Amino acid sequence: MAPSTVFVDVGVSLDGYLAGPNRGPRNPMGGSSTIIHQWIFETASFREHLGMPGGARSPDDAIVKAIFARAGAYVTGRHMFEEGEVSWPENAPFHAPVFVLTHTPREPWPRPGGTTFYFVTEGIESALEQAHAAAGGKDVRISGGAATIRQYIQAGHVEEITLHIAPVLLGGGIRLLDGLGAADLALEQVEVVASPLVTHVRYRVLPRSRPGA
Amino acid sequence: MAPSTVFVDVGVSLDGYLAGPNRGPRNPMGGSSTIIHQWIFETASFREHLGMPGGARSPDDAIVKAIFARAGAYVTGRHMFEEGEVSWPENAPFHAPVFVLTHTPREPWPRPGGTTFYFVTEGIESALEQAHAAAGGKDVRISGGAATIRQYIQAGHVEEITLHIAPVLLGGGIRLLDGLGAADLALEQVEVVASPLVTHVRYRVLPRSRPGA
Numbered sequence: 001m002a003p004s005t006v007f008v009d010v011g012v013s014l015d016g017y018l019a020g021p022n023r024g025p026r027n028p029m030g031g032s033s034t035i036i037h038q039w040i041f042e043t044a045s046f047r048e049h050l051g052m053p054g055g056a057r058s059p060d061d062a063i064v065k066a067i068f069a070r071a072g073a074y075v076t077g078r079h080m081f082e083e084g085e086v087s088w089p090e091n092a093p094f095h096a097p098v099f100v101l102t103h104t105p106r107e108p109w110p111r112p113g114g115t116t117f118y119f120v121t122e123g124i125e126s127a128l129e130q131a132h133a134a135a136g137g138k139d140v141r142i143s144g145g146a147a148t149i150r151q152y153i154q155a156g157h158v159e160e161i162t163l164h165i166a167p168v169l170l171g172g173g174i175r176l177l178d179g180l181g182a183a184d185l186a187l188e189q190v191e192v193v194a195s196p197l198v199t200h201v202r203y204r205v206l207p208r209s210r211p212g213a
Numbered sequence: 214m215a216p217s218t219v220f221v222d223v224g225v226s227l228d229g230y231l232a233g234p235n236r237g238p239r240n241p242m243g244g245s246s247t248i249i250h251q252w253i254f255e256t257a258s259f260r261e262h263l264g265m266p267g268g269a270r271s272p273d274d275a276i277v278k279a280i281f282a283r284a285g286a287y288v289t290g291r292h293m294f295e296e297g298e299v300s301w302p303e304n305a306p307f308h309a310p311v312f313v314l315t316h317t318p319r320e321p322w323p324r325p326g327g328t329t330f331y332f333v334t335e336g337i338e339s340a341l342e343q344a345h346a347a348a349g350g351k352d353v354r355i356s357g358g359a360a361t362i363r364q365y366i367q368a369g370h371v372e373e374i375t376l377h378i379a380p381v382l383l384g385g386g387i388r389l390l391d392g393l394g395a396a397d398l399a400l401e402q403v404e405v406v407a408s409p410l411v412t413h414v415r416y417r418v419l420p421r422s423r424p425g426a
Contacts, residue, residue, distance in 0.1 A: 182382050
């Protein structure tokens with residue numbers, strides 16, 4: 001069986017931020033940064049995923065639906081988990097196994113709706129191996145945050161990146177690509193889909209920037 | 214007659230830089246940043262504009278052609294002019310009046326092929342007025358560099374911004390949007406065109422971020 005694809009899929013502002021300047025457990029997205037994600041809140045598939053009614057069946061919706069469908073397991077950093085732990089609904093929005101990078105051992109934490117959080121203290125390689133094994137042949141999504149995504153990029157594990165570029169400026173916060181250069185991440189642009197609220201661009205990570213590949 | 218549109222049109226890296234880290238008169242684009250512009254060098258219209266043969270008639274080419282056709286006059290900062298003065302061909306690539314912001318008075322400098330550089334010491338408003346008057350009903354392009362573009366954005370004069378987002382990282386250099394926030398620049402995404410080498414996104418600047426409009 002061909003190994004599944006490791007992908008990153010994040011919304012960013014036009015000035016490159018994935019979270020605003022005042023991020024923390026009580027303010028997971030950092031101030032005004034939810035405006036980056038306005039497009040996704042208006043899609044039917046995202047609302048279904050959270051158990052909410054309404055939303056549109058649009059080109060944006062088709063993209064969200066495909067992202068959820070392909071991900072068989074997730075990897076997240078500790079900060080992202082801690083922010084989500086206090087803000088996600090009980091029926092957490094993954095509906096799949098989620099491997100959380102941490103230094104603190106903890107028993108697996110199953111949630112209603114098919115999400116189980118597994119806490120991995122053995123590092124990023126171990127978390128990725130466990131996610132591959134749990135994904136049932138589907139793809140593995142490195143969810144975030146930015147530092148976790150960069151670690152996986154620099155280790156050469158990320159094969160595909162989709163950015164949802166919103167026409168908004170945050171003016172500060174956490175930049176996804178800060179600290180990375182051309183040697184860390186060489187890309188081929190493979191697909192662009194636009195709607196009035198966002199430009200979706202999918203990139204393949206080229207083998208020359210993936211020493212481990 | 215409706216006043217002509219003031220627009221910005223720049224190529225940027227995926228990490229938001231319009232020039233690389235080692236920019237200067239002998240290295241106008243700053244190190245490896247010419248890779249941002251690879252797509253434009255391959256278009257027939259850009260090569261014609263520089264008096265060079267070859268190039269493709271592609272969707273990218275149609276975009277370049279339209280940009281050249283709409284600009285009746287240009288405004289540039291002093292640094293951009295000084296960099297260009299030593300690197301542009303004698304037949305400078307504007308073929309239109311160019312208003313250069315400077316503190317040093319200088320006589321107009323006509324070049325073969327229809328470019329004349331006018332040196333404006335009275336500030337950005339004066340340069341824009343002169344450019345409007347010289348544009349013959351066509352649009353005015355604020356060419357750059359980044360600091361000049363930001364000045365015009367913050368003064369509320371820029372009505373439209375096109376970014377050509379290349380799938381490359383520079384990892385350092387000059388960021389177009391640094392120092393700007395949502396209050397300085399509110400955008401509506403109006404058109405997206407993609408080719409394998411670049412994503413072209415055109416934004417309208419919304420009146421709420423244009424106090425002078």
